[in-house]
Amino acid sequence: MEALLPTIWFILIAVLWIGYLVLEGFDLGVGMHMLTRGRTDKERRVMLNTIGPVWDGNEVWLLTAGGATFAAFPFWYASLFSALYIPLTLALLALIFRNVAIEYRGKGKTQAWRTFWDWAMGLGSFLAAFCVGALLAITTTGLPLNANGDREGGAFAWLTIYAVIGGLGAVGYAYVQGATFLALKTDGEVRDRAKAFVVRWMPVLILPLAVWAIIIQLQTGEIWTWAVLVLAVLAAAAAWVSARAGREGWAFIAFSGFLALGAVSIFGAVYPVVLPSTIDPAYSLTIENASSSPYTLGVMSLVALFGVPIVLAYQAWSYWVFKKRLSVEQIPDQHVIEPAIAQH
């Protein structure tokens, strides 16, 4: 059992990233759609309010993935996060702007205010998706790490073709996932256009992600990971067919399945390496040399064993509470706060 703990935690970290990408994937996508595809203010607000009650809970999956990596694989966390200093700084700035945009957008008085936050939301969502995708691509394709696990080659050593492919992969995926979610959660024109978007753009926008997955398979893939990748492609096809047939729920589920299966094929192929060194394979971080002690992993396993199912249960409930579709007719007029002061 003790020998299995690092593998169990590798699987758990993969689960946390998949949870993050499936859930925040759509709300990052909705953020991009708000900027690029909302035609009126009410349409943008319909989009915003589909994620209003749930986005913050989705983002905690990122924090949990980060925190769990710190706890279970401190050497992975330390090397990856310090090596990707610039893209992570950009991701943090993007998330800050995005978070604040969600809460503050409706609290201004002018159109300029709303336009500013729409851009913060759209660009923030784009940049956050790109940087997270780049981070995940880099951790599968490697960095020039020295014996201490520190990056050689300067602040932009991470900026490889793989980082760009991974970044675009996450952006493309999130853009489509946002549309499958909007088609599922809205009504009226927003729904129709989201549906049309999925049918038209899904085959193109999933390409970078597919390229990344295939590169990894060619490098270290095994038969079972190739098989999972084929299943992922089938799931994407199923999502496309469902979207065309107007089965929005199935389209959303199948497209989430595409991401999950694709991620499994990638994580499975790189196992047991968590961060390859491009200088010397002996410096690569693996689940063995990067992990915490069996005691710590055991404690954290117990916490996860009880914690994760409970979290899944109440997050599922939160989605059930807000299961109704939204349309522009349901969005109240913007409320402007006036001072409760006598005019002198």
Next chain:
Amino acid sequence: MDPLEIARWQFGITTVYHFVMVPLTLGLGALVVVMQAAWLKTGNEQWLRMTKFWGKLYLINFIMGVATGIVQEFQFGMAWSEYSRFVGDVFGAPLAMEALIAFFLESTFLGIWIFGWGRLKKGLHFTVLLLAVVGSWFSAIFIIVANSWMQHPVGVELVDGRPVMNDIWAVLTNNTAMLALPHVLTGAVAVAAGLLVGIAWYQLWQRRRSGIDTVDANGRVVVGENPSIPGRDKADHKVWLTSLRFGAVIAIIAFLGVSVTGDLQAKLMFEQQPMKMAAAEGACEDTGDLSLITIGSFTTDGAHDCDQVTTYLVLPGMLSFLAKGTFDETVPGIDTLVPIYEENYGATLPDDAFLGDRAGATIDYVPNMFVTYWGFRIMIGAGLLSAAFAALALILARKGTVPASKGWMWVAIASIAGPFGANIAGWVFTEMGRQPFVVAPNPTGVDGVWQFTAAAVSPGVNGFEIVFSLVALGLVYLALMVVELVLIVRTVRGGVAGVMPGHFKDPDDTGAAKADESDVLAFAY
């Protein structure tokens, strides 16, 4: 540019900034729970109005805490990778638990609460707020446990030169954490209570200024109303008077809690980190007297140098009392402690390659005396002043309203800053007082479990990267601070009517509108 110094500034700035939002989130969340509970129990609309108004301020502030909190979790790995490698086995656990147990609870249920008005049954809607606030208090527990381990490492053994956890229970029940936690939580409640007093005062003053409320010959309030100003009905007066009294009473209780826990913490800290306390007292020689005025050189070097510090006024025996509870003992001074530290932990940094230019450098064991000395005193002074103002507010408002004076109103608004200042000063004191260690040695703990800050910074990250993040985050934080303040001021000026749209409309036109709007969301972004 030395990445170490920039990284320290960045950690300090981002953490202090984050911890402006956090105590307000912790404290105000708890107070809004009380308000909504009171509404649930009594059905009195006054409590609903208070829940809506203070709840709105809570949310405006909450989002900034969330946005700046992610930076906190990421920058350990980004800027402090050697620290992360050294402590990861034990320090990562409370961080991961914080995310899994606390943050999910807080964020998921707060989202349901925000959008749940009118959609959930009242009892359930209250429960989701309670769970969200419980989540935020859980996060305080885990982060204090993590920080306390840096102050007083326990529950570990040394394996291959790294601390490895062997007792999670010891980590979670670290005596440092058991005292820091109530200190931080009561401090957070004091922040929220101070906000209630200041803003409720402003609202009562505004009602007087607008000629709505007046006072009779005995100074007793005569409550009025002005239908032309939305929300300024008679019940509105009750909302603010209750908020003021509630806030003031809570502020005084919280201050007592902060004082008691702070005193216990100080006694513990004299045992666990004697150097921190000696620096905070400017105590160069062994002494039992508490310094009231110590002046030293304010230069960077001078602040660490006992030869440049002069004490002018002391309270005899008081330091002994703070440290040991009796008046006739002495506490070791800096000059006594430095040789002990040098013997136990070395006079120079090790000659490790990853330390770069810092390898072999002399270690200065004296924390910045100027910062710790004044940080300690500002913490206590600001806390005391705001509690005193809360007591004064109770007295001045005893006849049902506040003085019509504009000056007093500004004093009340200014008093809001007191508990914030105390919180910031306290953290600056305790974190800078721990230097030069990032993980302070535990005098009764396992040998070898400590780390110098100079050895904790990321070896692979260069000065450009950290300057970039410091400047970018600093500018964004500054801009967002302005935005948040503008929104809070606007919300405050709008009063209850601003946060309850439709509630104060003319009864004639809401009747017709309501039928059409039955499907419209009660709340939407």
